[in-house]
Amino acid sequence: MKRFNPAYSFLYILWIVLFVIAPLVLIVYQSFFDISGHLTLANYQAYFGSGTYLKMTLNSIWYALLITLLTLLISYPTAYWLNQTKNKQLWLLLIILPTWINLLLKAYAFIGILSQNGSVNHFLTFVGIGPQQLLFTNASFIFVAAYIEIPFMILPIFNAIDELNPSFVNASRDLGATNWQTFSKVIFPLTINGVKAGVQAVFIPSLSLFMLTRLIGGNKVITLGTAIEEHFLVTQNWGMGSTIGVVLIVAMVIIMFVTGERRKKGRKGE
Amino acid sequence: MANTIISFEAVDKRYGDTIALNDINFELEQGKFYTLLGPSGCGKTTILRILAGFTSATSGEIKFKGQKINNLPANKRKVNTVFQDYALFPHLNVFDNVAFGLSLRKVPKAEIRRRVLEALRLVQLTGYDDREIAELSGGQQQRVAIARAIVNEPEVLLLDEPLSALDAKLRTAMQVELRQLQRRLGITFLFVTHDQGEALAMSDEIFVMNNGKILQQGNPVDIYDEPINHFVADFIGESNIVKGKMVKDYLVSFVGKQFECADAGMRPNEPVEIVLRPEDLVLTDVTKGKLTVTVDTQVFRGNIYEIMSHDSANNQWLIHAVHKATIGQKVGISFGPEDVHVMRFGESEEEFDARLETYEGEEE
Numbered sequence: 091m092k093r094f095n096p097a098y099s100f101l102y103i104l105w106i107v108l109f110v111i112a113p114l115v116l117i118v119y120q121s122f123f124d125i126s127g128h129l130t131l132a133n134y135q136a137y138f139g140s141g142t143y144l145k146m147t148l149n150s151i152w153y154a155l156l157i158t159l160l161t162l163l164i165s166y167p168t169a170y171w172l173n174q175t176k177n178k179q180l181w182l183l184l185i186i187l188p189t190w191i192n193l194l195l196k197a198y199a200f201i202g203i204l205s206q207n208g209s210v211n212h213f214l215t216f217v218g219i220g221p222q223q224l225l226f227t228n229a230s231f232i233f234v235a236a237y238i239e240i241p242f243m244i245l246p247i248f249n250a251i252d253e254l255n256p257s258f259v260n261a262s263r264d265l266g267a268t269n270w271q272t273f274s275k276v277i278f279p280l281t282i283n284g285v286k287a288g289v290q291a292v293f294i295p296s297l298s299l300f301m302l303t304r305l306i307g308g309n310k311v312i313t314l315g316t317a318i319e320e321h322f323l324v325t326q327n328w329g330m331g332s333t334i335g336v337v338l339i340v341a342m343v344i345i346m347f348v349t350g351e352r353r354k355k356g357r358k359g360e
Numbered sequence: 361m362a363n364t365i366i367s368f369e370a371v372d373k374r375y376g377d378t379i380a381l382n383d384i385n386f387e388l389e390q391g392k393f394y395t396l397l398g399p400s401g402c403g404k405t406t407i408l409r410i411l412a413g414f415t416s417a418t419s420g421e422i423k424f425k426g427q428k429i430n431n432l433p434a435n436k437r438k439v440n441t442v443f444q445d446y447a448l449f450p451h452l453n454v455f456d457n458v459a460f461g462l463s464l465r466k467v468p469k470a471e472i473r474r475r476v477l478e479a480l481r482l483v484q485l486t487g488y489d490d491r492e493i494a495e496l497s498g499g500q501q502q503r504v505a506i507a508r509a510i511v512n513e514p515e516v517l518l519l520d521e522p523l524s525a526l527d528a529k530l531r532t533a534m535q536v537e538l539r540q541l542q543r544r545l546g547i548t549f550l551f552v553t554h555d556q557g558e559a560l561a562m563s564d565e566i567f568v569m570n571n572g573k574i575l576q577q578g579n580p581v582d583i584y585d586e587p588i589n590h591f592v593a594d595f596i597g598e599s600n601i602v603k604g605k606m607v608k609d610y611l612v613s614f615v616g617k618q619f620e621c622a623d624a625g626m627r628p629n630e631p632v633e634i635v636l637r638p639e640d641l642v643l644t645d646v647t648k649g650k651l652t653v654t655v656d657t658q659v660f661r662g663n664i665y666e667i668m669s670h671d672s673a674n675n676q677w678l679i680h681a682v683h684k685a686t687i688g689q690k691v692g693i694s695f696g697p698e699d700v701h702v703m704r705f706g707e708s709e710e711e712f713d714a715r716l717e718t719y720e721g722e723e724e
Contacts, residue, residue: 257447260414263434264441265461265512275460279451 114339120332125325133333143317147337150313153232154296158243160236161292162285165243169284170277172244173251182248189241197305200234201225204306226308234306235299242295243288250284251277286349294342314338363390364426365515365548366411371420373406373572380406382572384420388516388550393542395551395559398569399595404552406572408518411550412441439516440509444524446501448493454480454504455489461512479511480504482541499530506541516548523558535561556596560584568592576709584637588712589703593635600641602675604634604702609719612702615651615673620697625715626704633703638678640699643667643685649692653677655685 124130137143172181188196203209204224211221224230258280262272278285298315309316314334321331366388373381381403388394396404409415410422413434422430429437440461448457456463458476467475480486483503493501502522509517519538523531539562542549553559559566560580568576568583568591576588587593593601604614609624614634626632646652653669660666667679669691677693685691707715 255445255447257443257445258449260412260434261441261443261447261449262460263414264412264439265508266435266464267460268435271464275464276449280449 117332117335117339120328121336123329125327125329130329133329136330137333137337143334146312146314146317149311150297150315151341153228153235153311153313154293154299156232157235157239157296158289158293160232161239161243162288164236165240165247165288166285168240169244169247169251172248178248178252182244185244186241193238194301196238197234197302200230200237200306204230225306226310228307228311231302231307231311235296235302238302239292239296242291246287246291247281247284250281250287254280290345290349294345297341298338364388365390365424366550367421367423368407369421369423371407371410371417371422373403373410373415374418379572381410381417384572384574386567386574386577388548390515390548391546392564393539393549393551393562395553395563395566396569397553397556397559397566397595399554402569403572404554404569405520408441408520408550408552411516412439412518413437438514439518440512440514441518441520442502442505442509442522444521446505446522448501448504448508450493452493453489454485454491454493454496457493457504458489458508458511460508475511476507479507482510482544483507484537498525499534502526502534506538510541510545510547514547516550517542519549519551521553522551523553524555531558538562560596568595570595574709586701586712586716587635587703588707588709589705590633593633593701593703598638598678600636600638600675600677602634602636604632606630606632606702610697612700615671615675617650619650619700621700621702622698623700623702624719626702631705633705635701635703636677636695636699637701638666638680639664640695641677641679641681641693642695643679643681643683644692644694646690646692649694651677651693652690653679653693654690655687658685658687 121133122129122131124132168185172178172185175181201208205211206221206223206225208224210224215221254277258276259272262276267275297313298318299313300315300319303309303311303313303316314337318331318334318338321327321334364387368384368386371381371384372379384403384407396407398404406415410417413429413432413436417430421428424432424438449460452460455476458479459472462472462475477486477489480489483506485500485503485507488496488500488504493504496504502525505522523534523538526534535558538549538551551559551562560583563580566578566580566583567574570591576583576592578586583592584596587596587599590601593599602614604612606623606626606629607613607618608628609626610621612619612621612623612632612634651671653671655667655669657668658665664680664682665684667681667685669677669679671677679693704712
């Protein structure tokens with residue numbers, strides 16, 4: 091057997107130290123300083139003591155949940171259907187394609203589409219409904235966020251369904267299960283890991299969305315991401331921004347733990 | 361037949377231009393062990409899938425107790441399948457796997473428990489009910505797959521090469537167990553395999569298939585002793601096949617000599633093929649032998665010596681001998697008239713049966 095050359099792990103370790111460990115340490119470190127540079131716990135007191143931050147947190151979680159749920163509702167059937175198609179890799183590619191375009195560009199495109207003079211309102215006027223306020227609504231924020239996150243949900247679910255052994259489906263039918271029973275008792279439980287991975291990939295980034303909240307949501311929804319941005323760029327209160335960052339990191343860890351794969355319990359009585 | 365449970369009538373299956381099944385006709389009786397035997401790609405699994413309802417026939421009728429079931433969905437059919445890869449649900453434990461079919465049908469909990477434990481007892485897995493599938497060996501998984509199928513009390517059990525993933529020893533043991541299980545349950549088994557030994561050992565009736573057709577149907581002894589053509593003779597057991605000529609009834613000539621045989625009903629001087637099974641050939645002195653061959657190689661197989669030899673016309677002869685021979689030596693081989701199996705070219709099973717009746721009737 092070839093021995094692994096430790097020199098190859100150098101780049102990996104360098105990367106981890108520079109871009110994962112160092113930023114984490116810096117954020118945690120920063121979170122203990124107030125705006126004038128004094129070591130303090132005030133940031134955490136402010137965060138957990140003020141209704142504003144807690145409301146913001148709940149808001150973030152609530153919208154992230156809505157976005158994740160909407161994304162999941164659209165992605166699962168889509169991934170399932172994609173798997174039945176003949177050129178599934180091609181269709182999948184078409185769905186992944188938009189992720190190659192910069193997020194900001196897509197956000198601006200939606201401003202054009204949803205604005206007062208946008209194509210959607212043109213259409214609504216044409217069919218006689220008249221122009222509606224679409225941009226800067228919570229609905230448009232959720233819609234655009236879901237649009238952007240959908241590929242990240244479809245991909246892991248698609249892979250999970252793709253890997254599903256078709257004889258499981260046959261076996262289920264063979265044993266008398268209807269299509270719905272086959273789905274709920276066999277297909278879904280066996281692809282749940284894809285769903286979990288998708289939820290991780292969507293929920294966590296959705297917690298800290300900030301560009302979309304402003305461009306599409308019109309700052310009506312203030313998420314933790316927006317708050318971090320404001321603290322770092324506007325109020326220059328890096329300590330408070332870092333504190334929110336720490337909260338987000340803890341939230342991620344919790345989500346990963348909840349959706350993570352757990353070892354199946356072994357045999358009883360041994 | 362009164363107790364016919366399944367019949368295929370002129371069933372065809374095509375995938376685009378490829379013909380998977382070509383005019384398949386057969387009937388299965390209740391309570392028998394049937395085997396579909398053929399090389400991979402011969403269409404045997406397709407028959408199983410059509411019967412289970414996973415795919416549909418292009419044309420023809422599939423009947424279950426006289427009722428056409430072509431369009432009946434898989435979940436409504438009274439057949440259950442044991443899959444080649446077992447297809448045990450990895451997210452359920454042994455008990456829940458076996459109970460799957462029953463719980464779908466809303467059978468009372470207590471009855472499910474009773475029947476599942478009974479099924480596990482039948483496949484000798486008592487006490488394994490709370491194991492996870494991943495904890496089981498291949499042979500145990502195979503038994504769970506059988507238990508999962510028989511717990512639903514199907515009228516026909518379909519088995520798609522269920523033993524192919526097991527090692528040789530376990531496979532032999534499972535062959536005996538499956539056969540016993542079938543006798544005990546009294547339900548019809550339709551077993552698919554490419555292993556002729558397995559088919560001969562287990563079946564009441566074998567269907568030999570090739571290229572989407574059933575070539576021959578019969579009990580294991582008939583198929584072994586009276587192969588209908590070159591393919592069947594070659595596929596079932598080992599055989600020596602040489603070209604010959606039917607001189608007249610009960611007299612055939614091959615490798616330049618004439619021999620007595622037990623076949624009749626053919627045209628005089630009709631070209632035929634002769635099958636001689638290696639275990640029917642007896643080594644003897646050159647003077648006593650009907651044929652003289654030179655021994656090329658000899659392999660000791662434990663119970664027999666497998667001897668490859670050739671005659672003066674360079675025909676290869678495989679002999680299973682109890683006693684050892686010497687390589688390079690000339691030996692005689694002898695055989696009885698009953699050991700000479702004559703096959704006509706292009707004879708169908710019906711023609712074969714009809715011809716057999718014409719002269720076997722005379723003897724009795």
